[in-house]
Amino acid sequence: MEPPLSTRPIRYVLKWQAVATLAIAAVGGAWAGVHGALSAVLGGVVNLSACVVYAFLLALARPVSAGGTVVAVFRAEAAKILVIVLQLWLVLAMYKDIVLAAFFAAFVVTVLLFRMALIARD
Numbered sequence: 007m008e009p010p011l012s013t014r015p016i017r018y019v020l021k022w023q024a025v026a027t028l029a030i031a032a033v034g035g036a037w038a039g040v041h042g043a044l045s046a047v048l049g050g051v052v053n054l055s056a057c058v059v060y061a062f063l064l065a066l067a068r069p070v071s072a073g074g075t076v077v078a079v080f081r082a083e084a085a086k087i088l089v090i091v092l093q094l095w096l097v098l099a100m101y102k103d104i105v106l107a108a109f110f111a112a113f114v115v116t117v118l119l120f121r122m123a124l125i126a127r128d
Contacts, residue, residue, distance in 0.1 A: 010065030011058065023054050023116040030115060034108030045105040049112030052093040057120060060086040 011017065027050025035043030049072045067078030094113075098104065 010061040013061070016057070016061045018055060019120055019122050020057060022119050022122055023050060023057065026050065026115045026119055027054070027112050030108065032110040034105060034111070036066040038105045038108060041103045042105040042108045046099070046108040048101065048104075050116050052097065052113055053116035053120065055093065056086045056089040059089045070095050078102055100112040 009021070027047060031043045031046040034046040038045075051111065063082035063085050064078060067074070067081070069075040069078050097109070
């Protein structure tokens with residue numbers, strides 16, 4: 007079994023999500039101070055961690071048919087969505103000084119960057 011984070015598409019996506027998160031954190035920090043930067047980092051971390059969960063669940067699956075592969079992908083995607091929803095709730099409920107513009111900017115950009123895995127080749 008290949009380690010889940012060793013595949014090129016996942017590494018590619020995680021790298022670009024991290025770069026985008028740091029760039030948005032720099033802009034958010036310049037615009038709204040430390041809370042803006044931290045909010046952007048938290049927005050990016052929500053999707054970075056969900057992407058890691060997705061990769062691990064796909065690596066655990068051992069499908070033997072096309073149907074099994076589809077089930078594994080749906081299971082990993084469902085877990086990813088659950089992790090995102092739980093982390094969004096946790097951050098929004100616990101961090102009282104959140105800068106919503108920075109948080110959601112990083113969140114949305116990293117969600118869109120996950121689709122880059124489709125263009126990355128093994």
